Amino acid sequence: MYILTLGFALFAMFFGAGNLIFPPTLGRLSGDHYLFCMAGFVLTGVGLPLMGILSVAKADGGLDVIARRIDTRFAKLLSVVIMLAIGPLLAIPRTCATTFELGIAPNFPWLNSWMFSVLYFGIVIFFAVNPLSVIDRIGKYLTPALLGALAILIVKGIFWPIAKPISTGMKNPFGVAFIEGYQTMDLFAATIFGIVVLNELRSKGIFDKKKQVSAIVKAGIVSAIGLLIVYCGLLYLGATVSGKMGDISRTELLVTMSAKLLGSNGTVVLGIAVAMACLTTAIGLTVVCGQYFNKLSYGMLNYKAVCIVVALVSLFLSNAGVEKIVKIAVPPLVTLYPTVMVLVILTLFGDRIKKRNVWRGAVLGAFSVGLIEALKGCGLEWNILNQIYNAIPFTESGLGWVVPSIVLALLGAISREVKSERFRILAICPSQLHTRAMIFEDRIKVFDTMIEHKFDSIISKDDYSEHVAYITEELSKKLARELVDLSRIDAIAARGGFLKPLKSGAYKVTQAMVEDLKNNAWRNHPSNWGAAIAYAIAKANKIDSYVIDPVVVDEMDDIAQMTGLPEIKRASIFHASNHKAVVRRVAKNLWKHYDKINVIVAHIGDGVSVGAHKQGRVVDVNNTLDGDGPFSALSAGSLPMIDMIKLCFEQDASEEKLLNRIHCQSGVFAYLGKTDVQDIDKMLNEEDEKATMVIEAMGYQVAKEIGGLAGALDGRVDAIALTGEYAGCAKLVRYIKSKIQFLAPVFVYSGESETDALMDGALRVLNGEQEVSEYNG
Numbered sequence: 001m002y003i004l005t006l007g008f009a010l011f012a013m014f015f016g017a018g019n020l021i022f023p024p025t026l027g028r029l030s031g032d033h034y035l036f037c038m039a040g041f042v043l044t045g046v047g048l049p050l051m052g053i054l055s056v057a058k059a060d061g062g063l064d065v066i067a068r069r070i071d072t073r074f075a076k077l078l079s080v081v082i083m084l085a086i087g088p089l090l091a092i093p094r095t096c097a098t099t100f101e102l103g104i105a106p107n108f109p110w111l112n113s114w115m116f117s118v119l120y121f122g123i124v125i126f127f128a129v130n131p132l133s134v135i136d137r138i139g140k141y142l143t144p145a146l147l148g149a150l151a152i153l154i155v156k157g158i159f160w161p162i163a164k165p166i167s168t169g170m171k172n173p174f175g176v177a178f179i180e181g182y183q184t185m186d187l188f189a190a191t192i193f194g195i196v197v198l199n200e201l202r203s204k205g206i207f208d209k210k211k212q213v214s215a216i217v218k219a220g221i222v223s224a225i226g227l228l229i230v231y232c233g234l235l236y237l238g239a240t241v242s243g244k245m246g247d248i249s250r251t252e253l254l255v256t257m258s259a260k261l262l263g264s265n266g267t268v269v270l271g272i273a274v275a276m277a278c279l280t281t282a283i284g285l286t287v288v289c290g291q292y293f294n295k296l297s298y299g300m301l302n303y304k305a306v307c308i309v310v311a312l313v314s315l316f317l318s319n320a321g322v323e324k325i326v327k328i329a330v331p332p333l334v335t336l337y338p339t340v341m342v343l344v345i346l347t348l349f350g351d352r353i354k355k356r357n358v359w360r361g362a363v364l365g366a367f368s369v370g371l372i373e374a375l376k377g378c379g380l381e382w383n384i385l386n387q388i389y390n391a392i393p394f395t396e397s398g399l400g401w402v403v404p405s406i407v408l409a410l411l412g413a414i415s416r417e418v419k420s421e422r423f424r425i426l427a428i429c430p431s432q433l434h435t436r437a438m439i440f441e442d443r444i445k446v447f448d449t450m451i452e453h454k455f456d457s458i459i460s461k462d463d464y465s466e467h468v469a470y471i472t473e474e475l476s477k478k479l480a481r482e483l484v485d486l487s488r489i490d491a492i493a494a495r496g497g498f499l500k501p502l503k504s505g506a507y508k509v510t511q512a513m514v515e516d517l518k519n520n521a522w523r524n525h526p527s528n529w530g531a532a533i534a535y536a537i538a539k540a541n542k543i544d545s546y547v548i549d550p551v552v553v554d555e556m557d558d559i560a561q562m563t564g565l566p567e568i569k570r571a572s573i574f575h576a577s578n579h580k581a582v583v584r585r586v587a588k589n590l591w592k593h594y595d596k597i598n599v600i601v602a603h604i605g606d607g608v609s610v611g612a613h614k615q616g617r618v619v620d621v622n623n624t625l626d627g628d629g630p631f632s633a634l635s636a637g638s639l640p641m642i643d644m645i646k647l648c649f650e651q652d653a654s655e656e657k658l659l660n661r662i663h664c665q666s667g668v669f670a671y672l673g674k675t676d677v678q679d680i681d682k683m684l685n686e687e688d689e690k691a692t693m694v695i696e697a698m699g700y701q702v703a704k705e706i707g708g709l710a711g712a713l714d715g716r717v718d719a720i721a722l723t724g725e726y727a728g729c730a731k732l733v734r735y736i737k738s739k740i741q742f743l744a745p746v747f748v749y750s751g752e753s754e755t756d757a758l759m760d761g762a763l764r765v766l767n768g769e770q771e772v773s774e775y776n777g
Contacts, residue, residue, distance in 0.1 A: 003215065006219035007218070007219040007222025007223045009197070010197065010220060014049050014184075015227060021098060023230075024250070024257060025238060027235040027237060028242050028253060029168060029170050029242070030170050031165050032239070033173045040174040041231060041235065044179075044181025046228060048341065048344070049186035049189065050220040052189075054348060056191060056195055057197075059347050062191055062195045066347050069346075069359045070359055078336075078339070082336065083293075085332060087285055091285060093325055094326070096314065097321055099275040099279065101251035101252075101255075113318070120282075121312070121314060121315040124279070124311050128286040129307050129308070149270045150230060153237070156261045157257070157261050162237075165240055166243040168242050174398075175398040178399070182334065182337045183333065187341065188336075191343075201215055241256075249322065250323065282314070290310065291730070294306060298589060298748055299722075299737070299748035331377055335367065337370065338366035339367045342362050342401070356442075357413070362409040362412070364408050365408040369404050423767075425490060425491050425493055425762045427493050428530055433453060434452050435451045435475070437450075437451070438755045449478045453471075472533050492538050492546070493547070493759060494509065495754060496547030496550020498525050498527065501552050502773075503773070504576065504616075505770065505771070506761050506771075507773050508546055508772050509538065513531055514531055514532045514535050517532060525551070525625075527550075531547050546761070548577050548757065549577040549757070551575070554571075555618045556619060556621065574603070574621045579618065579723075582599075582749055583613045583721070586719045598717055599721055600706050600709050600744075603724040606633045608631070609624045610622055610706055610709060611709070612709040612713050624637075629705055631667040632668070633668045633725075633726065634665070636666035668695070671694045672694060677726060677729050681731075695735070699735040699739075703739035706736075707740060717744040724750075727748055
């Protein structure tokens with residue numbers, strides 16, 4: 001049943017109402033050669049998007065991750081360009097123009113396109129900046145309604161056709177349809193939004209890559225069946241009128257066919273269904289654009305402002321009309337589609353291609369041919385371009401990029417890469433439920449695995465060796481299965497555990513460190529396993545291993561450690577490596593040095609740690625592990641002392657029970673019974689009053705903690721950064737920002753970047769930018 005649900009979700013993702021206008025026109029142009037057109041259009045409109053989703057699952061990320069094998073700047077630029085294409089420059093304006101020409105102009109001829117577009121995008125802006133669950137509910141009914149109307153249209157057109165397909169003399173129907181399929185832009189959508197599907201699978205407990213791919217393939221078959229019926233049915237309907245209609249626009253053709261098959265009432269129903277579906281799509285794309293550019297700028301670009309700009313640009317462009325928008329779309333689509341196709345194919349089938357020049361050559365070949373086709377389409381036909389283009393095989397079939405990509409990829413394989421310091425780093429990050437391991441090559445993730453823990457207890461030091469041995473063995477098996485050559489690993493970086501208080505930096509893992517962690521000399525915690533796992537693998541393969549900014553980094557000022565009881569001091573225990581990595585990112589974004597900037601970082605996840613970073617030192621931070629500071633997803637945070645003392649003396653109280661309750665059964669979980677951000681987001685979007693109150697209360701406490709630390713920095717705050725899993729909760733972030741953005745610019749880095757922080761630390765060591773400290777126990 002879940003596969004069916006996911007299949008319908010994929011269908012809804014790819015089935016845009018604006019895409020309905022293309023198959024009928026292809027059918028009309030192809031006539032009795034409609035089967036060739038079906039093959040070409042289905043390949044780009046159905047097959048490629050499903051491959052795109054699979055590539056996202058395999059790469060564990062969208063286009064910005066897939067394209068990093070070429071270059072990180074190229075990946076970011078390509079993602080931005082494609083987001084603009086499926087946003088304000090092409091797709092969103094087309095939804096408005098399609099709505100006007102299909103649903104409004106035939107029924108309300110007195111309403112001009114400018115008047116309508118102002119009304120249309122006024123509604124888009126309202127729903128985009130005021131997200132309401134009502135629009136999602138409407139969308140759930142619109143797609144079935146539209147499908148029902150199309151089903152009636154297709155069935156009637158097949159069994160009671162307007163006429164029969166005739167020969168039109170169309171040349172190369174497959175190639176024409178293949179390139180026309182670019183107009184759906186569904187491959188772009190798959191590589192940008194595929195991460196949504198991946199997150200949905202993870203929310204169901206599916207983390208294994210093979211299982212994810214299997215689920216997507218099965219769901220893809222369900223989705224493909226639906227898309228095939230709609231696209232092929234409409235294309236055949238267009239073929240039946242190939243001898244009946246002259247030069248007619250795409251929207252006029254669909255309206256005329258509907259009138260002949262369904263009558264005037266049927267046309268009105270279809271027009272309304274298409275119009276509402278287009279509006280829903282426009283709202284969804286505007287929201288995605290707002291979120292994308294807000295996240296890309298780390299919160300510096302205001303979400304609502306981006307949505308308004310997107311809507312205004314789309315409003316202006318929509319008045320060009322469907323035909324002109326489609327014509328404008330041809331050059332960028334024929335340029336970029338082959339590039340993205342090559343990236344998807346290499347991601348799916350290029351596991352053993354490690355040389356970056358191979359990827360670069362293949363992409364360069366695809367991009368070059370696409371660019372030549374775009375220039376020809378714009379009327380720029382220079383003799384030399386024509387000679388080159390005419391010599392390339394398969395251009396008539398829309399596959400002219402294939403041979404140049406292969407040739408340049410082979411040249412890349414035999415070329416010598418420019419010598420550079422490219423290090424391979426294995427990062428190991430154990431947590432309570434699983435251990436994440438990644439291999440980075442030149443900052444690019446080339447291996448990623450997650451080992452689910454099979455044991456119940458994590459706090460008994462008697463089980464330490466057993467846990468370390470199990471994780472080490474499982475990780476070694478996975479590395480062997482993926483044919484990872486450990487002799488090529490330059491360093492291993494592990495999450496640092498509860499050692500004695502240390503200064504920030506990189507520490508070489510030694511036997512003394514492992515023994516301290518094994519004996520739990522300072523505290524029991526899953527992070528204690530990291531160094532031991534790294535040490536075992538490093539020793540067997542003669543590699544250096546390090547821990548980077550362990551959780552016990554202590555740089556607090558003496559005054560910050562004092563409490564009202566002389567025998568009790570505040571301890572520095574926090575998400576040190578993630579904090580430090582985030583401040584370095586902020587410094588880079590502000591063009592400042594790490595040790596010349598003051599930043600307040602709030603890590604919001606299972607625990608909440610808020611720290612004041614003063615020119616490279618964390619001078620004050622709450623100890624989230626011991627219940628200091630705001631409450632979090634699982635922990636209670638600071639509590640009224642007298643009430644806590646009374647709780648300790650209840651009849652059934654015990655130290656173990658109370659610690660478990662405070663650390664693992666409090667916070668958001670205690671109020672709502674769940675902690676997953678996606679579940680919380682769903683409750684917030686459904687306007688659940690209790691969930692809203694709880695999340696705002698957590699946000700209130702985080703904002704108050706941030707405000708307090710501004711005093712620790714003497715009010716000189718260059719930036720505030722929100723990170724951790726709950727930084728991905730839009731309503732929580734908006735609430736916190738509303739209370740603290742007067743202090744300084746607010747950057748948002750959703751998700752934990754622990755493994756990236758470990759990689760960065762190891763790179764600093766290998767590049768000689770950071771000294772390695774000795775751990776003395």
